[in-house]
Amino acid sequence: MDSFQExxxxxxxxxxxNWTEMGALSHQVLDDAIAYLKNVRERPVWREMPAEVRSFxxxxxxxxxxxxxxxxxxVARNVMPYPMGNIHPRFWSWYMGASNFTGALxxxxxxxxxxxxxxxxxxxxxxxxxxxxxxxxMVGFPASAGGTLVSGGxxxxxxxxxxxxxVKAGVDVRERGVGAMxxxxxxxxxxxxxxxxxxxxxxxxxxNRALRRIPTDAGxxxxxxxxxxxxxxxxxxxxxxxxxxxxxxxxxxxxxxxLRALAKVAAEEDLWFHVDGCIGALIAIAPxxxxxxxxxEQADSIAxxxxxxxxxxxEAGCALVRDASAHRNTFAVTPEYLESTPRGLASxxxxxxxxxxxxxxxxxxxxxxxLKEHGVEKFGRLIDQNIAQARHLTRxxxxxxxxxxxxxxxxxxxxxxxxxxxxxxxxxxxxxxEIMLRLQEDGxxxxxxxxxxxxxxxxxxxANHRTRxxxxxxLVTEMLRLGRETAAAAAPM
Amino acid sequence: MDSFQExxxxxxxxxxxNWTEMGALSHQVLDDAIAYLKNVRERPVWREMPAEVRSFxxxxxxxxxxxxxxxxxxVARNVMPYPMGNIHPRFWSWYMGASNFTGALxxxxxxxxxxxxxxxxxxxxxxxxxxxxxxxxMVGFPASAGGTLVSGGxxxxxxxxxxxxxVKAGVDVRERGVGAMxxxxxxxxxxxxxxxxxxxxxxxxxxNRALRRIPTDAGxxxxxxxxxxxxxxxxxxxxxxxxxxxxxxxxxxxxxxxLRALAKVAAEEDLWFHVDGCIGALIAIAPxxxxxxxxxEQADSIAxxxxxxxxxxxEAGCALVRDASAHRNTFAVTPEYLESTPRGLASxxxxxxxxxxxxxxxxxxxxxxxLKEHGVEKFGRLIDQNIAQARHLTRxxxxxxxxxxxxxxxxxxxxxxxxxxxxxxxxxxxxxxEIMLRLQEDGxxxxxxxxxxxxxxxxxxxANHRTRxxxxxxLVTEMLRLGRETAAAAAPM
Numbered sequence: 001m002d003s004f005q006e007x008x009x010x011x012x013x014x015x016x017x018n019w020t021e022m023g024a025l026s027h028q029v030l031d032d033a034i035a036y037l038k039n040v041r042e043r044p045v046w047r048e049m050p051a052e053v054r055s056f057x058x059x060x061x062x063x064x065x066x067x068x069x070x071x072x073x074x075v076a077r078n079v080m081p082y083p084m085g086n087i088h089p090r091f092w093s094w095y096m097g098a099s100n101f102t103g104a105l106x107x108x109x110x111x112x113x114x115x116x117x118x119x120x121x122x123x124x125x126x127x128x129x130x131x132x133x134x135x136x137x138m139v140g141f142p143a144s145a146g147g148t149l150v151s152g153g154x155x156x157x158x159x160x161x162x163x164x165x166x167v168k169a170g171v172d173v174r175e176r177g178v179g180a181m182x183x184x185x186x187x188x189x190x191x192x193x194x195x196x197x198x199x200x201x202x203x204x205x206x207x208n209r210a211l212r213r214i215p216t217d218a219g220x221x222x223x224x225x226x227x228x229x230x231x232x233x234x235x236x237x238x239x240x241x242x243x244x245x246x247x248x249x250x251x252x253x254x255x256x257x258x259l260r261a262l263a264k265v266a267a268e269e270d271l272w273f274h275v276d277g278c279i280g281a282l283i284a285i286a287p288x289x290x291x292x293x294x295x296x297e298q299a300d301s302i303a304x305x306x307x308x309x310x311x312x313x314x315e316a317g318c319a320l321v322r323d324a325s326a327h328r329n330t331f332a333v334t335p336e337y338l339e340s341t342p343r344g345l346a347s348x349x350x351x352x353x354x355x356x357x358x359x360x361x362x363x364x365x366x367x368x369x370x371l372k373e374h375g376v377e378k379f380g381r382l383i384d385q386n387i388a389q390a391r392h393l394t395r396x397x398x399x400x401x402x403x404x405x406x407x408x409x410x411x412x413x414x415x416x417x418x419x420x421x422x423x424x425x426x427x428x429x430x431x432x433x434e435i436m437l438r439l440q441e442d443g444x445x446x447x448x449x450x451x452x453x454x455x456x457x458x459x460x461x462x463a464n465h466r467t468r469x470x471x472x473x474x475l476v477t478e479m480l481r482l483g484r485e486t487a488a489a490a491a492p493m
Numbered sequence: 494m495d496s497f498q499e500x501x502x503x504x505x506x507x508x509x510x511n512w513t514e515m516g517a518l519s520h521q522v523l524d525d526a527i528a529y530l531k532n533v534r535e536r537p538v539w540r541e542m543p544a545e546v547r548s549f550x551x552x553x554x555x556x557x558x559x560x561x562x563x564x565x566x567x568v569a570r571n572v573m574p575y576p577m578g579n580i581h582p583r584f585w586s587w588y589m590g591a592s593n594f595t596g597a598l599x600x601x602x603x604x605x606x607x608x609x610x611x612x613x614x615x616x617x618x619x620x621x622x623x624x625x626x627x628x629x630x631m632v633g634f635p636a637s638a639g640g641t642l643v644s645g646g647x648x649x650x651x652x653x654x655x656x657x658x659x660v661k662a663g664v665d666v667r668e669r670g671v672g673a674m675x676x677x678x679x680x681x682x683x684x685x686x687x688x689x690x691x692x693x694x695x696x697x698x699x700x701n702r703a704l705r706r707i708p709t710d711a712g713x714x715x716x717x718x719x720x721x722x723x724x725x726x727x728x729x730x731x732x733x734x735x736x737x738x739x740x741x742x743x744x745x746x747x748x749x750x751x752l753r754a755l756a757k758v759a760a761e762e763d764l765w766f767h768v769d770g771c772i773g774a775l776i777a778i779a780p781x782x783x784x785x786x787x788x789x790e791q792a793d794s795i796a797x798x799x800x801x802x803x804x805x806x807x808e809a810g811c812a813l814v815r816d817a818s819a820h821r822n823t824f825a826v827t828p829e830y831l832e833s834t835p836r837g838l839a840s841x842x843x844x845x846x847x848x849x850x851x852x853x854x855x856x857x858x859x860x861x862x863x864l865k866e867h868g869v870e871k872f873g874r875l876i877d878q879n880i881a882q883a884r885h886l887t888r889x890x891x892x893x894x895x896x897x898x899x900x901x902x903x904x905x906x907x908x909x910x911x912x913x914x915x916x917x918x919x920x921x922x923x924x925x926x927e928i929m930l931r932l933q934e935d936g937x938x939x940x941x942x943x944x945x946x947x948x949x950x951x952x953x954x955x956a957n958h959r960t961r962x963x964x965x966x967x968l969v970t971e972m973l974r975l976g977r978e979t980a981a982a983a984a985p986m
Contacts, residue, residue, distance in 0.1 A: 011878065011961045011962070012871065012874060012875055012878060012958070013875075013958045014591075014593040014594075014595075014804055014863065014958045015530065015531075015593070015594065015866060016594060019527055019531050022527070022594060023523075023524070023527050026523055026527070026594075026598060027523060028518075029598055029601070029602070029630070030519055030520060030523055031516070033520070033605045034512055034515070034516050034603065035599065036605055036606075037508065037605065038508075038512050040760060041596075041714065043703070046615070046838050048614070048836075048837075049614075049615075049616060049619075052845075055651055057619035057620055057622070058623070059623070060627075060630065061626075061627040061630045061631065061864070061869055062864055062865050062868050062869060063866050063868050063869055063870050064868040065866060065868040065871065066865050066866060066868070067866075068595060068862075068866045071862050071865045072598075072862075073596070075602060075698065075858070075862065078616060079602075079606070079616045079618075079620065079858070080602070080605075080606055081616075081618065082615055082616035083606045083607065083608045083615055083616070083617070084504075084608035084609055084613055084615045084617065084838070085608075085611060085615070085838065086607055087606070087607040093838060093839075094609075096609055097607075097764065098507075098607065098853070099604055099605070099607035100507040100508070100509065101507075101509060101515060101519075101605075102507075102561060103604060104601050104604035104605045105519055105522055105565075105601070106604075107600045107603070107604040107726050108522070108526070108601035108604075108805070109526065109572075109573070109601060110595050110598035110600070110807075111592055111596060111599075111600040111601075111806030111807075111859070112526045112529055112530065112534065112573075112592070112594075112597050112662075113529075113572070113573055113576045113580070114576065114577070114579055114591065114807070115576050115578075115579065115591055115807075116577055116579060116587075117806055117807070118587075120577055121541070121542075122539070122542075122574045122575050122576055122577045122578075123542060123546065123550070123571060123573075123575035123576070124577065125575075126542075126547065126550035127550055127572065129550070129551070130501055130550045130551070133554075134554040135673050136554065137554045138554065140961075151644050151808075151850050151852075151853070152850055152851060153851065153852070154849055154850050154851045155849065155850060158696075158849065158859055162696060165698075173695075173698070173700065174695040174701055175695075175700055175701050175702055176669060176676070176700045176702055177671060177694075177698055177699045177700025177702065177703060178671040178698035178699075178700075179670050179672050179674065179698075179700075180700065181672065184670070189582055194693060194851075195826040195851075196849075196851050197851060198826055198828060199824065200849075201670075202666075202667040202668075203545070203651075203655060203696065203697065203755070203849060204696065204697070204698050205658075205666070205671035205672075205697050205698015205699065206670045206671075206698065207666065207667065207668055207669045207670025207671075207672075207673070208667055208668050209668055209669055209670065210670060210825035225537070264964070266712040273530065281574065307850075307852065311507055313603070313604030313607060313854075314603075314604075314607070314608075314610070314852060314853070314854035314855065315850075315852060315854040324616065325977035329871070329925075331690060331692065333688040333691055337584070339888065341926065341929075343930050343934065344539075344541075344929070344930040344932075344933040344934060345539050345578065345586060345933050345939055346576070346586075346941070352520065352613065352761060356647055356648065356651065356689075356692060356693075357644050357645055357647050357648060357697060357808075358645065358647045358687075358688075358689050358797075359589070359645040359646065359647075359800065359807060359808060360808065361644075361806075361807035361808040362807065365568070365572070366604070369561075369564050369565075369568065370507065371554070371555055372555050372559050372564040372567070373558060373559060373561045373564050374507060374558050375555050375556050375557040375558040375559070375562075376554055376555060376556055377556050378505065378558060381505060382505055382506075382507070382678060385504065385505060396799060405837075405974050418594075429560070432908070433834065434836075436837070436838040437692070437834060437836050440837040440838050441836065441837060442639045445529065446838055465505070465506045465507045465508075466506050466508065468504045470505070492961040
């Protein structure tokens with residue numbers, strides 16, 4: 001106990017001993033950050049880390065202090081130059097937003113204020129609810145709907161699928177578990193459904209088997225006739241059809257299921273209708289393209305991703321549930337009758353009653369600031385811009401005999417490959433993979449690859465507010481050059 | 494199509510049209526942020542929002558742009574002055590860290606770089622793994638263990654409990670679900686267990702009923718004899734005892750279960766041993782106090798919270814799993830044999846194979862920067878400092894006849910109440926609640942209330958690097974004053 005007395009006389013804190021020095025350093029950090037974004041176009045999209053950078057990250061736990069300027073120097077030297085690349089105008093790999101400077105200021109201010117969004121009566125809590133209300137407005141949901149900001153699309157989908165499970169279980173599944181359900185539930189989605197739904201089914205104790213993958217048509221949209229047949233078959237076999245998952249923008253090709261048709265099937269068959277709109281829900285705000293996702297407003301729940309087409313810095317997902325009570329009844333451990341305090345800090349809403357987290361960060365601020373600055377109409381135009389860019393690239397590919405379009409371009413994802421006369425599928429895969437890797441290694445562009453209708457191809461997903469049409473023209477030129485070089489270097493096909 | 498052509502000629506972006514102006518504004522934001530933290534002690538801990546601030550947050554979705562300086566002005570006026578309060582030295586409500594300036598710079602830089610931690614070959618991914626390795630080192634886990642950074646303690650607990658479920662299911666539960674398990678699983682925890690475990694059991698499809706709450710002793714630690722009896726009873730009744738959850742620091746009183754005894758029971762009974770160390774796991778790094786959590790290093794999985802005693806800005810939780818394969822086998826949807834690309838961006842590890850998220854933010858950076866700046870030894874001393882402060886407050890309470898200590902102070906949580914001679918439990922609750930609310934409303938201190946052994950009391954959780962001993966002396970003085978005023982104002986007890 002004496003030693004405690006001792007240390008107490010010299011109270012320590014994490015606050016800097018000298019705020020002026022910390023201020024000077026952080027102004028430098030800020031100037032570097034601005035230069036970093038301003039010049040992003042001049043840097044390679046991605047580059048391989050040298051061996052000394054890799055080994056830097058194997059250092060053991062630091063026991064003693066280091067000057068904060070040195071710490072920043074380490075970050076500036078070893079972290080900032082080796083990004084994933086998704087803020088670069090020629091990053092089109094997978095499907096990610098490109099962040100934005102105002103959003104970064106939002107994350108900084110959220111960390112400075114430090115508030116916990118588990119709930120309570122404070123400004124951040126109100127803003128969180130406001131941003132959720134704005135999301136409802138964007139997709140045409142009623143103001144009475146429930147919703148919550150989450151870490152991303154996977155969690156937003158889990159929220160929707162969990163509410164569906166609990167509503168359809170036919171038993172108090174919260175108390176008694178999945179084993180007590182009178183009939184095993186069945187969920188339905190297209191064979192293009194994102195892998196996070198499999199993870200969700202497994203986590204929820206329903207099992208991967210409970211998610212029936214329905215075949216898709218030539219446009220890679222769920223086959224409605226096949227869906228109905230599967231539902232009938234499952235009823236016959238003693239399952240309980242519970243939920244249909246529509247995909248508004250598949251990760252593979254950007255296909256959008258016929259959401260109106262799915263809403264109709266769900267209504268007729270008494271299914272929960274969940275829309276995975278992580279990629280495409282926000283097309284609802286794009287003036288030229290919004291008809292592509294018509295029907296989304298009829299969903300029972302929607303997952304969407306502000307860190308994609310609203311370009312919020314990671315992480316920012318959102319789950320919306322039409323029936324706010326069903327939403328709360330799935331997750332709340334605070335009984336409705338248990339009043340929080342009538343006044344004071346604990347008198348606000350308990351936002352942790354709408355999901356799996358207890359403590360929650362102030363994700364709303366970065367979204368709010370960028371939406372206020374630019375207005376939602378501009379975000380809508382930016383989505384149209386990306387879709388128009390994808391159509392431009394599609395036309396370039398169709399016009400170029402060396403290339404082959406591999407799937408219809410519906411939204412902002414273009415699937416194609418470089419042809420090689422007479423080459424096997426295996427050779428084509430190796431050839432296109434090599435082109436993709438060289439584009440990355442040369443820092444020109446980041447693409448990803450995938451499989452469409454069983455055939456390997458490259459994939460350009462344009463969800464970047466910095467991309468210009470001439471970036472896509474450069475991609476075509478460079479792919480043709482790399483195609484020639486790779487063909488020349490390779491053994492005969 | 495023509496309209497798309499049109500817009501393309503005027504490419505829009507979210508980047509500022511004038512970086513110099515944006516730079517000037519953001520330097521102002523930075524200076525304000527520094528003043529905000531530097532002067533935090535001079536401001537009230539918490540204050541009620543005026544009606545015009547509340548109504549500010551009901552504005553509809555902004556359609557048109559606003560100057561970014563005005564947007565910041567809105568935030569400076571309506572958000573920053575009305576925080577939850579947990580960065581203030583006299584915030585002792587619930588259990589939260591107090592953030593730190595370097596961590597806020599880390600969140601800013603993470604947003605600027607924008608990298609997605611779902612995986613891949615880039616610096617952020619390597620740093621994420623490094624920070625997880627550091628966490629293992631802190632709690633005495635082997636370097637071979639698995640782990641992942643998550644949104645917080647609730648998610649970290651879900652990770653551990655899910656791995657436990659899948660390992661103990663006795664069936665391929667990922668594929669077939671909970672309904673196919675040969676015997677219903679049972680989990681065990683003390684009756685003081687955090688509510689997130691109930692949420693986890695429900696989400697996982699095991700049901701709340703599968704979590705057996707074991708009585709606690711006078712120190713509110715799990716009763717080992719009662720635990721063993723419950724396990725035997727469940728085996729007899731046809732259940733499969735699967736997992737025991739030890740709590741290292743209950744949220745209620747800071748009680749720490751006898752982790753060594755639990756490790757022994759788990760080994761004897763073939764149970765998974767999970768430790769909820771969200772509050773107390775990091776006591777393992779505190780030189781004076783670490784023996785309190787001895788045995789934690791024997792766990793199969795641990796949940797801990799860098800956004801608590803490492804004061805990382807929200808959000809930052811961490812799940813550690815001793816058996817890295819069991820961890821991966823629970824969540825991975827990428828088969829082990831499916832090579833990512835041999836080179837390039839996709840050649841790194843897939844960090845999304847260790848949890849429920851796909852996209853993940855760069856949480857590691859804020860933790861890394863603060864650990865490098867201060868060194869882990871200082872964080873250990875700060876934990877000892879908080880525990881010493883709790884003991885100081887406990888001595889003050891014990892010495893003050895108007896106060897009554899309601900639970901033993903083990904770590905940094907003090908449960909007590911203001912006495913009123915001859916008052917009923919109901920009157921005492923109203924009286925103490927009023928004191929708590931006035932402390933908040935006057936901006937003096939934020940406490941929370943709880944129930945210990947069926948009796949209402951106030952609760953001071955000191956997990957704040959800015960708290961000094963004289964803050965606690967002030968609390969005692971002010972509570973005595975408010976006690977007198979409240980007693981005088983109230984109807985006779």
